[in-house]
Every structure is written in structure tokens, then in C-alpha cells.
Amino acid sequence: MSQSDTAEIVARCHVLYEDLNFTAARKWKDAEPGRKVIGYMPVYVPREIIHAVGMLPLGILGGGDQLEVIHGDAYYQSYICRIPRSTIELGVSGRLDFVDGMLFPSICDVIRNLSGMWKMMFPGVYSKYFDVPQTYEDDVGGTFYENELTELLHDLEELAGRKVSEDDLRRSIEVYNRNRQVVRQLYALRAQKPWQVPAAEVYLVLRAGLVLPVEEHTDLVEQYLAAAESEDRPLRDNCRVILTGMFCEQPPLNLIKSLELSGCYVVDDDLMLVTRWLTDDVPTAGDPLHNLSQAFLHHSESTAAKYEPNPEEKGQYLVRAVRRTGAEGVIFASPSFCDPALLDRPMLQNVLKEAGIPFIAFKYAENSGQMQPIREQAGTFADSIKLWSAA
Amino acid sequence: MTLSAGIDVGTGAVKAAIFKVEDGREEWLARSTLRIRQRDPMQLAEEAFNETLEKASLRIDDLDYIATTGEGEAIPFHTGHFYSMTSHARGAIYLNENATAVLDCGALHGRAIVTDKRGKVLGYKMTSQCASGSGQFLENIARYLGIAQDEIGKLSVQADEPETVSSICAVLAETDVINMVSRGITAPNILKGIHLSMASRLARLLKSIGVTDNLVMVTGGLALDKGLIAALGEELAKMKGVEAEVTSHPDSIYAGAIGAALWGAFRYEILVASGQLLKAS
Numbered sequence: 001m002s003q004s005d006t007a008e009i010v011a012r013c014h015v016l017y018e019d020l021n022f023t024a025a026r027k028w029k030d031a032e033p034g035r036k037v038i039g040y041m042p043v044y045v046p047r048e049i050i051h052a053v054g055m056l057p058l059g060i061l062g063g064g065d066q067l068e069v070i071h072g073d074a075y076y077q078s079y080i081c082r083i084p085r086s087t088i089e090l091g092v093s094g095r096l097d098f099v100d101g102m103l104f105p106s107i108c109d110v111i112r113n114l115s116g117m118w119k120m121m122f123p124g125v126y127s128k129y130f131d132v133p134q135t136y137e138d139d140v141g142g143t144f145y146e147n148e149l150t151e152l153l154h155d156l157e158e159l160a161g162r163k164v165s166e167d168d169l170r171r172s173i174e175v176y177n178r179n180r181q182v183v184r185q186l187y188a189l190r191a192q193k194p195w196q197v198p199a200a201e202v203y204l205v206l207r208a209g210l211v212l213p214v215e216e217h218t219d220l221v222e223q224y225l226a227a228a229e230s231e232d233r234p235l236r237d238n239c240r241v242i243l244t245g246m247f248c249e250q251p252p253l254n255l256i257k258s259l260e261l262s263g264c265y266v267v268d269d270d271l272m273l274v275t276r277w278l279t280d281d282v283p284t285a286g287d288p289l290h291n292l293s294q295a296f297l298h299h300s301e302s303t304a305a306k307y308e309p310n311p312e313e314k315g316q317y318l319v320r321a322v323r324r325t326g327a328e329g330v331i332f333a334s335p336s337f338c339d340p341a342l343l344d345r346p347m348l349q350n351v352l353k354e355a356g357i358p359f360i361a362f363k364y365a366e367n368s369g370q371m372q373p374i375r376e377q378a379g380t381f382a383d384s385i386k387l388w389s390a391a
Numbered sequence: 392m393t394l395s396a397g398i399d400v401g402t403g404a405v406k407a408a409i410f411k412v413e414d415g416r417e418e419w420l421a422r423s424t425l426r427i428r429q430r431d432p433m434q435l436a437e438e439a440f441n442e443t444l445e446k447a448s449l450r451i452d453d454l455d456y457i458a459t460t461g462e463g464e465a466i467p468f469h470t471g472h473f474y475s476m477t478s479h480a481r482g483a484i485y486l487n488e489n490a491t492a493v494l495d496c497g498a499l500h501g502r503a504i505v506t507d508k509r510g511k512v513l514g515y516k517m518t519s520q521c522a523s524g525s526g527q528f529l530e531n532i533a534r535y536l537g538i539a540q541d542e543i544g545k546l547s548v549q550a551d552e553p554e555t556v557s558s559i560c561a562v563l564a565e566t567d568v569i570n571m572v573s574r575g576i577t578a579p580n581i582l583k584g585i586h587l588s589m590a591s592r593l594a595r596l597l598k599s600i601g602v603t604d605n606l607v608m609v610t611g612g613l614a615l616d617k618g619l620i621a622a623l624g625e626e627l628a629k630m631k632g633v634e635a636e637v638t639s640h641p642d643s644i645y646a647g648a649i650g651a652a653l654w655g656a657f658r659y660e661i662l663v664a665s666g667q668l669l670k671a672s
Contacts, residue, residue, distance in 0.1 A: 234467075234468075237456070261472075262474070380476060383474050386471070
């Protein structure tokens, strides 16, 4: 494949990224009568279940930096993060009028409140606060989560007007296993050759997966992988960093580009975490809901978005990620007022300090427009790593 | 032996420098400056770089590291990029090994930096206002007064009764200057007033990052403005607890490019020593 293939793929993803009317999802829905679309907020929802019912899971990641929030500001305090306000704006402006249901995973109180607001604002739309376990013991969190999955499946079956077999679920699990495999390959390639796979491109390619059918997205990632591997891009003397704290409200694309321009190769991140939440293939033999539950409990990503019951283990995932990817530092970048990211940050920073891993931290909003301070922080961080890390 | 280039893309000019570093000896082989004047900075950067290569009788493949600084991170053929503070600190030490503070006065920003003897940045601050502490502002004033830029400093040091410029906003200060002209204030007194106003803000910036008895090297495009250097000395002398000395160098405008080239060479040697050979692309 040639360079234009990469550019073409990324350009297509960019169009999907900028499209706040979700034209691709609308087209999918209109292609056959009776099709339904289920929206979901970050961070984690079992998309396999939505897929098994024959619906399109649609990631809703707020309005980004292109949407002016007018109505949304009336629903939340001004200091709250921006994603709930811009999501309300998407809803009341009719941009989500084709969405048949919304799932609000239990990431924080703000998103919990949004699920209630959605019920009141759009009474005709199926709306669910999707709870996930905080206890990782099979007979406690596991049982709870299986019940939650069963309830979701039951609700969606009712909405679809059809029953789903265990084989349907197994097929969907297989489809998502394949998607997670190619996404893992993409992350592995970037950790190995970050100059070949720029972070902004990885972001756009993954983000496309939140609006496209999963099968189409898997093909797209495979095409991008082939194109990126064959492309000849210059290796720069950049430092290698891990980005963390960006799992819910998304940074503007310019922020990711600015970090790279400042001399940082991003070798790992927690963007688009829903695409990598489960770290291994989910077994297809046996009870599919039980398997999904077990995967969540025992084979899911460690992150600030997930409760860690063992104090000894707190933050060690970051240290391991640094070792695994050969990163030289960590950038904590979180949305303003992001409880899960910002409350964990001091604990994670202490772990890095003890491990002798350099880090910096800043906050953003999805519509942050001024990149100079971020470029300054990231640029001087990169300089200090490159020039003084051995001193 | 390491051959490295530094390209500093500023707001007003592009500067390029090539160095040879061997056994700790730094030899400056060639330099080039091009004013931007509404031209494409990336194209100018390439022109300045090619001109420097030609002067040094080198080809791009001869270079071990091409470092960019300032706004030069998008230059496609660079090996690595260093932030302006990092480059200016190193460039200042090259120009005067006794410098422990740097004041980078460019067309758009003023930056105060405290550095150690190796050129490691220990702290820095930038002007928070937009253009009022900058070369662009002075250029505008020179245009209103109908004088050439290189006359600014010479006229400023001739002032006998500097007129105070009250505003820190470039737009309002320009209104001040128009009023002064209509009141018949002489160009030297207007220019000195502006220099003192800029110097007062820059001196506060230096003090805020802990400058006390440091040797302050002024770098960037305004470093050769004698009027500003004199005004800085006066303003620093007024500050309690500050006994800093201000100096500049005829090559101060190249400080960013020099620093980038020298850090590039330093970095190249680290990469070679660690087995990560990275040839300039």
C-alpha cells in the first residue's frame, strides 16, 4: 500500500470524527427497516450484547470543539466537565433523534445524573444507567454483573422485538474479539514504531470504530495497519510518553497533535478505552454472559476509571506500561472536573515518583482552543527527558 | 566529530547555524538569517538552512543532527526539536559562559530564564501581555515615527526627558505615542519612554524567577537594541535585592539556533553512546 492509502483512511476517519450529525450511523439505520441504534457514553459498555440483538452500538463522546453549547449549559453547573453539557446539546438540537436508546455507564456522578436527565428529556427513548461491579469477586461482583448484563439483554430484546440465542451472543463476542485483536496490533505497532503510527491517526482510526459497524471497523483497522507499516516516515529524536486520564471527555484533536509536535511520541494511552477495555479474547464456549462477566472481572484494563481494591497494586499498571512500551515519561492529561481521573492522579503520581518515572500533568476541556501552554509544558518535558534523564 | 545544525523559526526572522563539535570543542561553521516579512516561514527556513549548508561547504547528508527550535517543529527534515527556553539557555551560555540568566526578547514574546552553567533551565517565565513587551511593538512605533529600526537604540540613548508610556497594552500604548507626537515630544524621548516601559516589565519578569546577582544575557532580535539594554540596566538597578548585570552579544540573535545546534550535537552523542544511532533525516 502507498502513503495515499494511509492519508485516505485517515481522511475518511476525520470526516466521521467531525460529523456531529452521525450521518454514517443514520445511513446504517435507514438501509433496512426496523434497524435500531443504541448510543453509549464512555467508558465501558458490553457492545457485544447490542450487536447480538442486531443493533448498532454508537459511541457518544460529546460535542468536541466544533459544537457551541447553548442549551446544555442550563442543565449543569458551569464548573462541571463539558461532555454532559455538549451531550445534552447534541440531544436537544436533534442530532441524536435517530438514536433508539442510550446507555450511561457508571463512570461518575455527572454521567449518572445525565442518565436521569435523559429519561426526563426523552421519555420515548430507552435509557439505562449501566452499572458495573466495584467488587471483583466472582460471587459478588460477578453475580451482580451477570444480572446487569441479563437485564440489559432483556431490555434490548424487548426493544428489538426478538429473542437472542446464546449462539447469537457467541458470534458477536467473536466479532468483537477480532476487533480487539486488530486494535491490540495497532497499539503494539505504535509502541514499537511510533513514528510510523502518529497518535492523532491512531485516535481517528479508533474513534471511527465508535460510529461504524464493528465488522467494517475491523477491516478499516487492518487496512490502516498494512498501510502504516509499509509507509516510510522519518524517525525523529522524540521522547516516548504514555498519555493517561483521557478515558471519558475527549481532548481536542489539536491537543494530541500538539503533543507530538512538541517532541513526544505517544506509545500508549487510555483514549477510546471501550475498544480495549477487555485485554484478552472472551471465550466463546459456555455461557456467553458469564464469559463477558468473567472477562470484565479478570481480564480488563487497569485504569483510573476502574476501582483497584488492592493498595499495593494501585498505579502499578502505569509502571508496567512504561516498562512494556519503553516509555520515558507519563503525561497526565485529564478533563477539568473529571473526578475519576483527578482523584486518582496524586496516588498514581506517587507511584511513578517512587519508580523514578518522570511525569507532568495538565487539564483540558473538549473545546480547549489555546494549545500554547500545553505545547510549552510538553515541549519542556520532552527536552528535560532527552537532555537530562541520565543526569 | 559531530556536525549539527540549528534552525530557529521566530516570529520575525528565521535563523540557522551549523556547528562542528569535537572533543568538547565547539566550532561555529556557518550562519544565516532571513527576515520573514509575510513570507512562508517553512520555505524561508529551508532557504536559510540551504544557505548555511553552502557557506559551510556541507551537504545535508554530512549532518548528524538537524535541530529545530521556536516554531520550527513542522520543518520536515528535522531530527529533533527543542523548546525555545532550552535552546536560548544553551545559546546564551555559548555566547557568554558566565551568563546564569537569559532574557529572550523576540518579535512576539519576552522570556526570562534562569540557567545553570551547563545550560539546564532551572526556571522560566514569559510575558503575559501580548505584544507590548516585544519587538513587533517597537517595529510598529518606529514605523509611526518614520525612523529605521536600527536607529531606535541610537536615538533612545540620546533622550534627555523620557516620556512615560502609561499603558501595558500595545494598542493603547500606540495611541499614547500618537498623542506624544502631536504634543511635539521628540523621537528620542518617546523611544526611551517605551524602552523604560518594556524594561520595567521585563525586569519584573526576571525578578519573579529569582534573578538576584546574575549575569543576564539578552538574546533574540532585540538584543542589539542599545536603548533597551540601557533601559533594562536602569530598571534592574532600581529593584531592591537585585544586583544583576545586563549584557548582550553581537550574535545574540542566533542564540536559539546556536542552542538548538549544540543540544543537537549533545543529543546525538548520547544516542550514539547508547547504541541508538539516529542519522539526520
